Amino acid sequence: MDETNTNTDAGTAADGAARVVAAVLAGHQRLRTLLDGLTEAAAHEPSALPGWSRAHVLAHIGGVGSALARQARFAMRGELVEVYDGGRPTRDAAIEAGAKRSADELRHTVTEALTEAEGAFTAVGPRDWERPVRYRDGQVRGVLLCWWRELEIHTADALLGYGPGDWLRDFCAHALDFLAPRAPLETRLTLEATDGPERRAYGSGEPLTVRGRLTDLTAWLAGRAPTGPLDSDPAPLPDLRPWP
CATH class of the missing domain: 1.20.120.450 (dinb family like domain)
Structure with a gap:
């Protein structure tokens, strides 16, 4: 070693x-x-x-x-x-x-x-x-x-x-990684921040992209209400799996 x-x-x-x-x-x-x-x-x-x-x-x-x-x-x-x-x-x-x-x-x-x-x-x-x-x-x-x-x-x-809108970007990055298992099955879920370079992709299957501010993406994946809008394409926001 x-x-x-x-x-x-x-x-x-x-x-x-x-x-x-x-x-x-x-x-x-x-x-x-x-x-x-x-x-x-x-x-x-x-x-x-x-x-x-x-x-x-x-x-x-x-x-x-x-x-x-x-x-x-x-x-x-x-x-x-x-x-x-x-x-x-x-x-x-x-x-x-x-x-x-x-x-x-x-x-x-x-x-x-x-x-x-x-x-x-x-x-x-x-x-x-x-x-x-x-x-x-x-x-x-x-x-x-x-x-x-x-x-x-x-x-x-x-x-x-x-509130969630006050979360630091470092915390959001950690939370998004930890909460990856919440992504729906049979979906290639991509989260794209509209206020920065952050991008996360989870799973495999039908593609679905959700865009919004980093804090709003994190709040949604954490099961909390985003303070701003989220854009989901090509389908509505999916149901998330249980907390890991």
């Missing part, structure tokens, strides 16, 4: 993780600022997710932030733990319970989770991103990327003044 190439690959991966950590920390500060003015009435208004109030979304951010931080923290000890003790039922019950909390309690829950995530991910060294975790039987780097997606998408879902 070429040790020089191995070291270069490790360095490139660490550099990429460092950029994601920086974006995540910026997202933490943004969310803290957005929560400063949260009122009781606003906490329990509808979110962008059907059937979920803003409190549901914030409770989920707090829960998933702590859960993913724990994945990284235990990985640094060489230990594997489940994402949620008790699995999906425990996770869902915690969201429902959290949705009944006051605005101050929700703010505290979220900010505590953000602090926990900051501590966990900034403690990961350049050579530690490949440590194994239980999350998808993957690596710490995958946990970081998951938290980036959860943070960005659910901050937008909370309707606090930050």
Whole structure:
């Protein structure tokens, strides 16, 4: 094995993780600022997710932030733990319970989770991103990327003044790659950004091209409402497959 190439690959991966950590920390500060003015009435208004109030979304951010931080923290000890003790039922019950909390309690829950995530991910060294975790039987780097997606998408879902139209191009590029399995079967789906050079093609079969701003393409593939129009040719926008 070429040790020089191995070291270069490790360095490139660490550099990429460092950029994601920086974006995540910026997202933490943004969310803290957005929560400063949260009122009781606003906490329990509808979110962008059907059937979920803003409190549901914030409770989920707090829960998933702590859960993913724990994945990284235990990985640094060489230990594997489940994402949620008790699995999906425990996770869902915690969201429902959290949705009944006051605005101050929700703010505290979220900010505590953000602090926990900051501590966990900034403690990961350049050579530690490949440590194994239980999350998808993957690596710490995958946990970081998951938290980036959860943070960005659910901050937008909370309707606090930050939406899909504010997503950075780097985040959109990552999300489009991650969400590729949502492309419909038997379709050659091509996404073309009208505001930049980005282009993604998924699958094989009947060709279908969807054009729009990069953030709108990303929002659509993520199952969120685009803020601008999408042009679909030669057929209407297709139904998407489940979240990967």
